[in-house]
Amino acid sequence: xxxxxxxxPPGAGKGTQSEKLIAKYGIIHLSTGDIxxxxxxxxxxxxxxxxxxxxxxxxxxxxxxxNMLNAEVEKYESPKGFIFDGFPRTAAQASALDVLxxxxxxxxxxxxxxxxxxxxxxxxxxLRGKDSGRPDDINPEIIQxxxxxxxSKTELVKVYYEKQGKYKGINGVGxxxxxxxxxxxxxxxxxxxx
Ligand code: ADP
Numbered sequence: 001x002x003x004x005x006x007x008x009p010p011g012a013g014k015g016t017q018s019e020k021l022i023a024k025y026g027i028i029h030l031s032t033g034d035i036x037x038x039x040x041x042x043x044x045x046x047x048x049x050x051x052x053x054x055x056x057x058x059x060x061x062x063x064x065x066x067n068m069l070n071a072e073v074e075k076y077e078s079p080k081g082f083i084f085d086g087f088p089r090t091a092a093q094a095s096a097l098d099v100l101x102x103x104x105x106x107x108x109x110x111x112x113x114x115x116x117x118x119x120x121x122x123x124x125x126x127l128r129g130k131d132s133g134r135p136d137d138i139n140p141e142i143i144q145x146x147x148x149x150x151x152s153k154t155e156l157v158k159v160y161y162e163k164q165g166k167y168k169g170i171n172g173v174g175x176x177x178x179x180x181x182x183x184x185x186x187x188x189x190x191x192x193x194x
Pocket of ligand 1: 065
């Protein structure tokens with residue numbers, strides 16, 4: 001399987017690049033943010049719980065997020081692989097993901113981190129908020145909170161994958177197509193598949 005963690009701060013372009021990667025590699029896109037938003041739309045219990053954290057720019061608690069992700073992965077019978085987008089965001093989530101993949105006799109192939117300066121992130125998110133109507137993209141304070149949570153909690157996840165020799169930083173500023181090429185190069189070289 002080809003299992004990619006697509007990493008980066010809010011607004012780094014993970015969703016955009018995921019769409020292109022799934023088309024090229026035929027793997028499944030699992031975005032925890034998208035799954036939470038689908039639950040909010042559907043008015044589920046999980047959605048109501050997640051909303052209370054998301055609206056404040058906070059992380060949804062690990063246990064809830066991990067259980068949800070495990071259940072999503074289990075839905076697929078013999079997948080070619082997954083792109084994990086927005087997950088893992090904490091060290092606990094990263095080790096839970098390793099345990100889950102080990103139970104399927106596979107592992108993360110690459111952790112690709114899109115790197116974008118904070119000023120650019122703030123601009124992109126405010127712009128996205130105008131079109132998407134995502135409540136967490138409209139308020140500059142909530143945007144800042146999400147960037148702060150990324151810097152204080154999520155950035156550490158890089159170290160987790162660095163220790164496994166799987167981390168690769170990718171310049172996330174420039175043309176969408178150029179960034180996509182960089183991601184594909186990183187995937188196609190050092191391709192470790194299990
Ligand atoms: P972005 O990367 O632009 O912040 P996402 O759609 O990935 O957008 O996430 C939106 C919100 O969903 C986050 O701010 C957080 O509240 C929640 N969320 C998404 N993924 C996770 C996760 N792995 N752990 C905890 N909370 C999460």
